[in-house]
Amino acid sequence: xxxxxxxxxxxxxxxxxxxxxxxxxxxxxxxxxxxxxxxxxxxxxxxxxxxxxxxxxxxxxxxxxxxxxxxxxxxxxxxxxxxxxxxxxxxxxxxxxxxxxxxxxxxxxxxxxxxxxxxxxxxxxxxxxxxxxxxxxxxxxxxxxxxxxxxxxxxxxxxxxxxxxxxxxxxxxxxxxxxxxxxxxxxxxxxxxxxxxxxxxxxxxxxxxxxxxxxxxxxxxxxxxxxxxxxxxxxxxxxxxxxxxxxxxxxxxxxxxxxxxxxxxxxxxxxxxxxxxxxxxxxxxxxxxxxxxxxxxxxxxxxxxxxxxxxxxxxxxxxxxxxxxxxxxxxxxxxxxxxxxxxxxxxxxxxxxxxxxxxxxxxxxxxxxxxxxxxxxxxxxxxxxxxxxxxxxxxxxxxxxxxxxxxxxxxxxxxxxxxxxxxxxxxxxxxxxxxxxxxxxxxxxxxxxxxxxxxxxxxxxxxxxxxxxxxxxxxxxxxxxxxxxxxxxxxxxxxx
Numbered sequence: 001x002x003x004x005x006x007x008x009x010x011x012x013x014x015x016x017x018x019x020x021x022x023x024x025x026x027x028x029x030x031x032x033x034x035x036x037x038x039x040x041x042x043x044x045x046x047x048x049x050x051x052x053x054x055x056x057x058x059x060x061x062x063x064x065x066x067x068x069x070x071x072x073x074x075x076x077x078x079x080x081x082x083x084x085x086x087x088x089x090x091x092x093x094x095x096x097x098x099x100x101x102x103x104x105x106x107x108x109x110x111x112x113x114x115x116x117x118x119x120x121x122x123x124x125x126x127x128x129x130x131x132x133x134x135x136x137x138x139x140x141x142x143x144x145x146x147x148x149x150x151x152x153x154x155x156x157x158x159x160x161x162x163x164x165x166x167x168x169x170x171x172x173x174x175x176x177x178x179x180x181x182x183x184x185x186x187x188x189x190x191x192x193x194x195x196x197x198x199x200x201x202x203x204x205x206x207x208x209x210x211x212x213x214x215x216x217x218x219x220x221x222x223x224x225x226x227x228x229x230x231x232x233x234x235x236x237x238x239x240x241x242x243x244x245x246x247x248x249x250x251x252x253x254x255x256x257x258x259x260x261x262x263x264x265x266x267x268x269x270x271x272x273x274x275x276x277x278x279x280x281x282x283x284x285x286x287x288x289x290x291x292x293x294x295x296x297x298x299x300x301x302x303x304x305x306x307x308x309x310x311x312x313x314x315x316x317x318x319x320x321x322x323x324x325x326x327x328x329x330x331x332x333x334x335x336x337x338x339x340x341x342x343x344x345x346x347x348x349x350x351x352x353x354x355x356x357x358x359x360x361x362x363x364x365x366x367x368x369x370x371x372x373x374x375x376x377x378x379x380x381x382x383x384x385x386x387x388x389x390x391x392x393x394x395x396x397x398x399x400x401x402x403x404x405x406x407x408x409x410x411x412x413x414x415x416x417x418x419x420x421x422x423x424x425x426x427x428x429x430x431x432x433x434x435x436x437x438x439x440x441x442x443x444x445x446x447x448x449x450x451x452x453x454x455x456x457x458x459x460x461x462x463x464x465x466x467x468x469x470x471x472x473x474x475x476x477x478x479x480x481x482x483x484x485x486x487x488x489x490x491x492x493x494x495x496x
Contacts, residue, residue: 035228036221043217050213054206055182059163062184062199065097066161069114069197070188073126090131099128109204111181115147119187119194122149150198152185158194161186165203182206242266250276256355256391305334355389355496356397358427362418365401369409378412380405383419390427390494392474400470403463404431404490411435415485426476426493434485446480 072089094101100111115127127147150166162185167178180203188197242265252258253276260277308330359382366380390397408416412433420429438446447468464480467490471478476493483489 031228031232032225035224039217039221039224043221047213047217055163058182058201058206059161059184062163062182062201063161063186065114065199066184066186066197068093068097069116069199073116087132094128094131099131102129109202111202112200113147114197114199115149116195116197117149119155119196124149125195150181150183150185150200152183152196152198155185155187155196158187158189166200180204242269246273253280256389259354305330355391356394357386358388358390358397358420358429359384359386361394361397361401362405365398365405369405372406373409376409378409378414378416380409381415381417383417384429385420388420388422388427388496390496392470392494396470396474400467400492401431403467404492407463408433408435408488408490412487417485422496423493425495427496429492429494431490431492432483432485433487434483435487437482437486437488438480447478 072093093099098112100113113128116125117123118125124147129147148168148171150168152166154162154164156162164183164185166181166183168181170177170179181200182203184199186197187194189195245263246261246265246269249258249261249263253260260280261273265273362382362384366382369380392400405416405418408431412435415432415434417432418429419432420427422428446464468478471492471494475495478493479491481489481491
């Protein structure tokens with residue numbers, strides 16, 4: 001296997017292509033591949049050794065038969081075929097080695113016969129089908145079709161034998177598949193001529209044995225794969241389960257359902273657990289110190305600005321127009337400070353923010369706003385499920401909905417309705433009122449700092465800008481639309 005192939009198999013793109021980019025799947029596939037290769041190599045090696053051993057065994061057995069023929073066949077003795085000794089030896093040879101007789105076994109897997117022929121002319125001198133048959137004076141058998149001979153042209157030198165697979169045409173006319181034999185051949189000197197001793201055994205039996213071995217190897221292959229799969233399941237349970245539990249806790253933290261990794265894990269995972277928990281604690285500590293610093297900054301700026309405003313409100317040596325301009329500028333400075341502080345407080349997207357239930361926050365805000373606008377007759381309808389949660393800091397959540405619902409209450413006529421529905425990655429919250437709606441052609445412009453709708457009272461621009469910053473900071477978005485109540489609709493997409 002080349003390095004490029006190995007790198008390709010190990011690449012994430014290949015596993016991603018087939019949807020298998022996980023450690024558990026990679027482990028299982030790599031184990032199955034290794035087992036398949038191992039069993040294939042061992043099976044192939046065993047089959048090769050089996051075939052070699054079988055061939056050597058047949059070479060030895062058929063060599064023994066050839067040697068026995070050299071002693072028993074009349075062509076190699078001084079006696080004639082009619083002697084009782086030759087007849088006895090021939091019958092003994094036929095029975096001992098179970099040669100096929102006549103045509104009973106032609107072409108079957110039990111066929112086993114031998115013959116002797118002239119090495120140059122191919123003239124048949126003796127054959128085992130009819131062992132007592134003798135050549136006629138012309139040198140050929142009276143039963144000429146008693147045996148089929150092989151076309152052997154690759155003999156070794158005299159005295160050296162070979163065993164090869166050779167083929168014959170089928171005996172029956174309606175058959176087309178050639179017959180395969182394991183053929184032992186040897187050149188022997190007989191008087192003044194060289195004859196070829198041939199011992200042929202049907203290879204069907206060999207093929208059957210080989211097929212049986214192959215089937216056993218295939219069965220072993222699949223049994224081994226099944227055992228590997230079972231072992232992998234056990235391995236996944238005892239080894240991969242802690243990793244899966246660890247992964248589950250990380251996802252719970254990411255979803256905001258818990259604050260840290262709590263379970264005990266094997267030593268290999270404890271350092272990772274410690275590092276993640278340390279990171280969470282450091283992040284929380286930094287956020288807390290950041291908020292405290294900003295509160296100190298807000299407190300330090302509040303007093304000077306209040307003093308300037310008090311001075312501007314007095315009529316000491318100031319014209320009315322100058323006083324109004326100064327007060328407007330001071331209020332403008334206060335708005336800028338408030339906006340910038342709030343913007344700095346808004347966190348960047350963080351997957352470790354806990355989930356907060358939305359319904360209790362809305363009910364608490366509703367009671368407060370009823371008190372704020374007690375002189376106004378209207379209703380706040382909340383259509384939010386108790387299981388609807390968002391991933392947002394509690395303070396930011398109160399600030400966000402406090403700004404938006406306060407605006408809706410301020411400009412509504414009779415109804416403010418809050419509804420929510422779940423989408424794939426967001427909780428979509430609509431805040432509708434039946435007031436005048438947005439009086440500009442592009443309501444989204446009101447989300448920019450300092451942009452106000454002239455038809456509404458002062459201050460809405462800051463509230464919407466802060467709300468937009470809060471929502472965008474956690475990976476959501478805010479949209480301003482026309483409400484089904486013929487008023488204004490603020491739609492929030494908040495991660496849950």
